[in-house]
Every structure is written in structure tokens, then in C-alpha cells.
Amino acid sequence: MKFPGPLTIRVTCALKLTGRMMVSRIFPLLLGILVNTTILRGQQLVDATAADKQTLQLLLQRIDQLEARVKQLEAAKQAAPLSLPSAPAQTSAPPASEAELQADNAVPERMDSSKTLLRMRGFGDITLHGDSQRHDTTAFSLGQLNLFITSDISEKFKFLSEIVFEGGPDNIFGETRGENNAFGVDVERMVLQYSHSDYFRLAVGRYHTAIGYYNTAYHHSTWFQTTTGRPFLFQFEDRGGILPVHTVGASASGLIPSGHLGLHYVAEVGNGRASRSPITDEPVQNVVDDQNHKAFNLALFARPDAVRGLQVGFSAYRDLLAPANLPRIGESIFAAHAVLVRSKFEWLNEVLVVRHAPSGTPRVFNTPGFYTQVSKQFGSYRPYFRYQYVNAPSTEPIFPDVGLRQGPSFGLRYDASETVAVKLQYDYTALRGQPAVNALALQVGFTF
Amino acid sequence: MRRRAGLQFILASAVFSIAALCFGSAPNSSSLPKPQIASEQNLAVVVNLSNPVQNLSMPELRRIFLGERSHWPNGRRITLVMMETGQPERDVVLRDICQMNETDFNNHFLHGVFTGEVFVSPKTLATPVGVRKFVFNVPGAIGYLRVSDLDSTVKALRIDERGPEDKGYRLHVPPRSSK
Numbered sequence: 001m002k003f004p005g006p007l008t009i010r011v012t013c014a015l016k017l018t019g020r021m022m023v024s025r026i027f028p029l030l031l032g033i034l035v036n037t038t039i040l041r042g043q044q045l046v047d048a049t050a051a052d053k054q055t056l057q058l059l060l061q062r063i064d065q066l067e068a069r070v071k072q073l074e075a076a077k078q079a080a081p082l083s084l085p086s087a088p089a090q091t092s093a094p095p096a097s098e099a100e101l102q103a104d105n106a107v108p109e110r111m112d113s114s115k116t117l118l119r120m121r122g123f124g125d126i127t128l129h130g131d132s133q134r135h136d137t138t139a140f141s142l143g144q145l146n147l148f149i150t151s152d153i154s155e156k157f158k159f160l161s162e163i164v165f166e167g168g169p170d171n172i173f174g175e176t177r178g179e180n181n182a183f184g185v186d187v188e189r190m191v192l193q194y195s196h197s198d199y200f201r202l203a204v205g206r207y208h209t210a211i212g213y214y215n216t217a218y219h220h221s222t223w224f225q226t227t228t229g230r231p232f233l234f235q236f237e238d239r240g241g242i243l244p245v246h247t248v249g250a251s252a253s254g255l256i257p258s259g260h261l262g263l264h265y266v267a268e269v270g271n272g273r274a275s276r277s278p279i280t281d282e283p284v285q286n287v288v289d290d291q292n293h294k295a296f297n298l299a300l301f302a303r304p305d306a307v308r309g310l311q312v313g314f315s316a317y318r319d320l321l322a323p324a325n326l327p328r329i330g331e332s333i334f335a336a337h338a339v340l341v342r343s344k345f346e347w348l349n350e351v352l353v354v355r356h357a358p359s360g361t362p363r364v365f366n367t368p369g370f371y372t373q374v375s376k377q378f379g380s381y382r383p384y385f386r387y388q389y390v391n392a393p394s395t396e397p398i399f400p401d402v403g404l405r406q407g408p409s410f411g412l413r414y415d416a417s418e419t420v421a422v423k424l425q426y427d428y429t430a431l432r433g434q435p436a437v438n439a440l441a442l443q444v445g446f447t448f
Numbered sequence: 449m450r451r452r453a454g455l456q457f458i459l460a461s462a463v464f465s466i467a468a469l470c471f472g473s474a475p476n477s478s479s480l481p482k483p484q485i486a487s488e489q490n491l492a493v494v495v496n497l498s499n500p501v502q503n504l505s506m507p508e509l510r511r512i513f514l515g516e517r518s519h520w521p522n523g524r525r526i527t528l529v530m531m532e533t534g535q536p537e538r539d540v541v542l543r544d545i546c547q548m549n550e551t552d553f554n555n556h557f558l559h560g561v562f563t564g565e566v567f568v569s570p571k572t573l574a575t576p577v578g579v580r581k582f583v584f585n586v587p588g589a590i591g592y593l594r595v596s597d598l599d600s601t602v603k604a605l606r607i608d609e610r611g612p613e614d615k616g617y618r619l620h621v622p623p624r625s626s627k
Contacts, residue, residue, distance in 0.1 A: 121562075148562060152568065155525050156525075158568075160564055191564065193564060195525070197519045203564070219562060219563065418555075447558075
């Protein structure tokens with residue numbers, strides 16, 4: 001390292017003095033200083049070469065000493081039994097932060113500009129299916145390609161999203177749009193979660209509405225589900241479903257202090273479903289709400305300690321729809337469920353009613369529905385059975401195409417590996433005023 | 449007629465379900481009293497010294513190890529520490545606390561993270577020393593160690609009012625293999 005010598009200081013002072021002089025007087029002075037500097041620097045280099053050699057020798061000696069010391073310490077450490085740092089008093093300085101330690105021992109979670117915070121998991125499925133409906137053909141179908149992304153933003157905040165690539169046309173209350181074989185991309189979930197405590201969590205964004213059980217237990221992945229698809233009651237909006245499966249808004253959830261009863265609550269407020277009729281646009285109001293009124297949903301459920309895997313609960317959803325050329329319609333959805341889910345056994349039971357009440361008329365349209373599903377694991381095989389029922393009035397103002405549909409499904413799931421499941425399912429669906437539909441599907445669902 | 453048919457299906461499913469449930473609810477091996485082999489050690493559930501919790505019931509412990517609880521009473525976030533797959537200590541925790549096998553445990557957390565119910569996945573560490581270091585340094589951490597691996601840097605919790613040195617303690621781990 002070089003420090004400014006007396007000569008450099010002299011140059012600086014000289015420059016300051018000459019600042020006021022005329023240019024013609026500066027050049028000779030600078031020339032003289034430069035010559036002096038060069039001569040003096042040459043003398044200094046000769047002296048410095050000798051000094052550097054001495055310094056280098058000293059440094060090499062110092063390195064030798066330090067290496068010897070390190071060897072001595074390592075030998076002492078191996079000879080002595082493992083000793084950990086003594087425990088600090090509880091009131092003393094706090095231990096190292098979680099971020100510091102996790103950097104040593106586990107996957108780092110804190111912001112590091114050189115690394116991404118994202119974690120990604122993929123899900124997909126491919127199905128071979130055929131049915132007895134007119135104009136339907138037996139076909140291989142690419143299912144949803146789901147990229148599930150999470151990020152632990154901080155100790156209290158977490159981000160979660162599902163980006164789904166999906167083929168085929170949309171079906172919104174009987175209105176079909178899009179091409180048969182084209183793929184589209186949907187952001188199915190995009191949620192920022194804040195966890196204050198077990199008693200209060202807040203999520204904002206687009207999430208699955210906490211109506212019943214199935215809608216929040218299963219999302220856009222068939223691999224998680226026992227069957228090849230969701231019950232018709234909980235079918236997605238763009239697949240002909242009748243419920244506002246997705247909501248854009250805010251959701252608070254948490255435990256209710258209740259001891260062994262294990263009570264939980266969910267309270268949601270959001271845009272609700274689009275109520276234009278017929279719907280030709282996205283049924284989930286992602287960006288713009290077609291009215292100021294907001295949808296509300298309240299769910300309560302219990303997970304008692306006494307019966308492991310049991311969950312019972314109910315939910316109440318309320319919205320006000322404003323279809324074009326129709327009076328406003330009050331929408332209420334009441335749902336109840338009792339499920340028993342264990343590793344080797346599941347029994348799901350849900351019942352709900354969708355109630356539409358056009359204002360100004362005494363008429364009310366009730367659409368009841370239920371399903372029951374049971375399965376039992378035998379090694380890698382899981383046979384299952386489901387019966388489902390939905391009965392919408394033929395004059396139902398929001399989804400006139402649904403009508404009555406009911407029937408059983410039988411199937412067998414085979415877990416070919418921990419991440420690949422093969423399912424064979426038969427469905428019989430009785431329809432009002434139409435021939436019943438027999439359908440068979442063979443599906444492979446996987447995660448990657 | 450259709451309603452009757454529907455009811456019949458529901459009844460049939462209910463009968464099938466009950467039968468399956470009865471079949472499936474055979475006494476769990478973990479709930480039976482197991483004779484403790486002489487060479488077995490107790491497995492202590494350990495937390496950071498600053499953690500005010502002294503005792504947990506087995507259902508509470510299960511909820512914590514399944515990620516269904518994410519915060520301690522003092523507000524700190526729970527950081528679950530698991531040992532690597534195949535370690536006897538991990539097997540004991542899966543069998544006696546979580547009542548699951550390895551696949552079910554992994555699927556449970558995958559599903560929990562997917563639904564958003566589980567806030568953070570467990571950290572996996574290779575050695576008891578690593579677990580001890582982690583728990584010592586992370587105020588919200590909870591892990592497990594053989595009693596012989598305990599020292600004063602971590603706090604062993606009582607489970608159902610019994611400490612790891614007490615008679616009747618429920619978590620036992622087989623001896624380490626000699627290789």
C-alpha cells in the first residue's frame with residue numbers, strides 16, 4: 001500500500017497556488033515538478049525494493065507461525081471430547097437468528113439476491129376416456145399441467161400460486177367457448193398469506209372459496225385426489241360447475257380456542273362470481289367486479305382430538321348477483337360436511353344447497369346437491385366408490401343447463417410409485433329428460 | 449324411484465364404509481403397550497432453552513409434528529426439525545407421534561403446503577449433533593434426540609407430564625447399529 005509522500009503534498013499545494021496564475025506560467029512550473037517527481041520516485045523505488053523483500057520475509061514467517069498454530073488447535077480438538085457452547089441464560093443475548101443458522105444447517109429462507117426464493121412443484125395428468133353420449137368420441141386428453149409455486153417471503157409471510165396450462169374449451173353454465181384442442185393458461189391461485197398466530201391468518205389474492213370441504217382440500221391436481229376428477233358439485237367454473245369455486249378477495253382463518261374440540265373458522269370477503277347472463281367472459285372476477293356489493297363466506301369446522309381424521313363443519317355464503325336484463329338475484333349457499341380422512345381410509349360426505357332469490361318476486365330457486373365418497377387402501381391399491389346428486393330446477397335463472405344429474409362412480413387407484421397414480425373409473429350419470437351416460441376413464445396422474 | 453335408488457346407494461356406501469372402518473380400525477400397534485427392550489433408549493423431544501413450554505400432550509405433539517400448529521404460545525413460529533429418512537429416531541417419531549409411515553408423512557406435508565394449511569415444511573438434518581445445534585440456535589425449533597445425545601444446550605419436553613427419564617415415558621428408540 002502506498003501513502004502520499006511529502007512530494008505529493010507539495011504538488012497539491014503548488015497546484016492550489018497556481019490556480020490563480022495565468023496558463024502560460026503554469027506549464028513551466030508543472031514541467032519542473034514533473035521532472036522532480038520522476039527523479040525522486042526513481043530513488044524511492046530503489047529503496048522500496050529492499051524494504052519489500054524484508055516485508056515479504058516477515059509475512060512468510062508469520063504464515064508459517066499461523067499454520068503451526070492451526071495444526072496445534074486441530075490436534076487439540078480431536079483429542080478432546082466434543083464440547084458444545086455452554087447454554088446461555090434465557091435473559092442473555094438472543095441466539096443467532098434463524099436465518100443465520102438455517103444458512104448453516106438447512107435451506108436458507110431469507111432474502112439472498114443471488115438465489116431465488118421460489119420453490120416449484122409440478123402436477124399433471126393424461127386421461128383416456130370415452131362415454132355413451134352422442135357426438136362424444138373416445139380420446140386421449142391432456143389434463144391440467146399445474147405449476148405450484150411457493151415462496152417463504154419472511155417468517156410471517158408466504159406466497160403461493162398455481163399456474164395451470166389447460167387444454168380444451170371452457171364450459172360456463174352450458175355456454176362453450178374456445179377451441180377444442182387449444183391450450184390456455186390460468187392463474188388459478190395467487191395468494192399472499194400472513195400468519196400472525198395459529199388463531200389468525202390472513203390471505204389475500206385469488207383462492208379457493210371455503211365452501212364445504214372438497215373445495216379447499218383439493219385444488220388443481222388430480223394426483224392428490226382419489227378419483228379421476230372432482231365431484232360435479234365442486235367442478236370448476238370453466239368446466240360447468242355451479243359454485244363460485246374461486247374468489248378474489250381476502251380470507252381470515254384460524255383456530256378458535258376450544259380445547260379438544262379443535263374448532264376452526266374461515267371468514268372471507270371477495271368479488272364473488274360474475275353475474276352477467278349469459279356469461280361470455282371469465283367467470284371469476286379477477287380484476288373488475290361488476291358491482292360494488294361483495295360476497296361473504298363464513299365457515300366453521302371442528303377436528304376433534306377424540307376421532308383422528310374426523311372433520312365436521314358447515315359454511316354459509318352470501319352474494320348478490322346482477323344479471324343483465326334481470327332483477328338482482330340474492331345468492332345463498334349453505335353447505336355441511338362430515339369427513340373422515342386417514343392414511344388408509346377416507347369417507348367424505350357433503351351436502352349443500354344453492355338458493356337463488358330474484359328480488360321483487362316471491363319465487364326462490366333451490367338447487368340441492370350432495371355426494372358421498374369412500375375408499376380404502378390395500379397396499380398400492382385403493383378401490384373407491386362415489387355417489388353424487390345435483391338437482392337444479394329447469395327454470396333456474398343462473399345455471400339453467402344443469403338440471404338433474406345423479407349416479408354412482410366406481411374406480412380403482414393404483415399408486416405405481418410415490419409420485420405416479422393410475423386410476424380406472426366408471427361413471428353412470430342419470431340426467432333429467434336425456435339418456436343416462438355411461439363413461440369410462442383411465443387416467444395417469446403424477447407429480448414432479 | 450330415482451330418489452329411492454339414490455338412498456339405496458347411500459345406504460350401500462354407508463354399510464361399506466362402516467365395514468371398512470371396522471376393518472381399518474384394528475388396534476394400532478402404537479397404542480398397545482410395548483415391552484421396552486433393555487437396550488432401548490428413550491427419545492426426548494427437545495426445544496430451545498428460551499421456549500417457555502415445558503409439557504405437551506401427545507395430541508398437541510402430533511399436531512406440531514404434522515404442521516397443524518405453526519406458532520408457540522410466545523408467538524414464535526415453530527420450526528420442525530426432522531432427522532433424515534431411515535434414522536431410527538425419525539421412524540419412532542413417525543410411528544408413535546405422527547402415526548404414519550414415511551410416504552404418508554411426505555404426502556401429508558405436500559398436501560398441507562399445497563392447500564396452504566401447512567405454513568412451513570420441516571427441516572431435515574443428518575446427525576444428532578446437527579439437531580442439537582439447530583435447536584440451540586433457533587428459538588422456535590423443535591426436534592428430537594436420544595437421551596444419550598442430550599446436553600444442557602437444549603430443553604427436553606415432558607410428554608403427558610412425563611419426562612424422558614421417567615417411568616412410563618412413551619417414546620423409545622432402538623439402539624444404534626454398531627457398524
